[in-house]
Amino acid sequence: MRSPSIGRRARAAYPVLLLLVPALVAGCGAPDAGSSATPVSSWEAPSSPVTAAQPAAPSTVAPTSATPSPSPSPRKLRHVFPVRASNVDYHPTHSAYPGTDIFADCGEPVVAVTDGKVLxxxxxxxxxxxxxxxxxxxxxxxxxxxxxxxxxxxxxxxAIAGGIDAGVRVRAGQQLGKVGHTGNANNVCHLHFGLSPKCTGHDDWWIRRGVIWPAPYLNSWRRDGNRGPAAEVTAWQKKHGCPKAPTVTSGAG
Known part of the structure; x- marks a missing residue:
């Protein structure tokens, strides 16, 4: 049989236990109100710090739809007057066939009109x-x-300048020789100048001496212009081809 005093002490302690239980339960499940620490479960390791995502590097591959750059334009050939002298003159026409006699003192430099190859x-x-x-x-x-x-x-x-031989490359303004009066020049110092297409396979002196009038081009080059005779020479060859030598020849050249 239990003692009455023990029964009274037990009944007195019961309300106190009921008040302590919620506090104990709360203390086990949440941090103190003043704590800044984040609770970590005993089975979970602390995670590594997360770095903010960096923007992707720009692509170095050109878009396939890009328009290709245009090719550079062909170089425009420079043309210069064929005699480098301060005192020079020429006829707009010539005897018997198209050509021009350019008058200058003997010994004045004769130069390449444009870039090309010695024939x-x-x-x-x-x-x-x-x-x-x-x-x-x-x-x-x-x-x-x-x-x-x-x-x-x-x-x-x-005279012919040194190193000027068939097959040699020359540039516009490079010296080829000197004004003189060799050949059928009537002992007058001048340069006979002719424009023509090249006809291969045989000597074509009758074409080489000139087939179109040079004066319009000489007029341009003398004023530092750059008018080129290629279109007119091409049109002449398209019409005439490479004609045979004339039966009767005359004139200088």
Whole structure:
């Protein structure tokens, strides 16, 4: 049999236990109101700090739909007057066939009209008044095939510059020789100048001496212009081809 005093002490303690239970339960499940620490479960390791996502690097691959850059334009050939002298003159026409005689003092520089390749060089004066007119009229001469497809011919030279040989590349303004009066020049210092297409496979002196009038182009180059004869020379060849030598020849060149 229990003692009455024990029963009274038990009944007195019961309300106190009921008041403590909620507080104990709350203390086990939440942090103190003043704590800033975040509770961590005993089975979970602390996570690593999360770094903010960085923007992706720009792509270095060009878009496939991009329009390709245009190709550079072909280089426009420079043209210069064929005689480098302060005292120079020329006829707008010529006897018997298209060409021009450019008058200057003997020894004045004769230069390449444009960039191109030397075709023919004559370093020996084979002209004879008793021989046939035509093939050797030019005396010392140089012909140049410009990069524009035009053949530029100069004759009656007194000298050919060193290193000027067939197949050599030259630039506009480069010296080819000197003004003279070799060949059928009537002892007058001048440069015979002719424009023509190149006809391959045979000597074509009758075409080389000139097929179109040079004066309009000389007028341009003398004023530092750049008018080119390629279109006119091409049109002439399209119409005439490479005609055979004339039966009767005359005139210098």
């Amino acid at each position: 023919e060089v004559s370093r020996v004066d084979r002209f004879s008044k008793s021989g046939p007119l035509g093939p050797y009229n030019g005396g010392l001469s140089v012909s140049l095939l410009g990069d524009d497809g035009v053949r530029y011919y100069g004759s009656h030279l007194s």
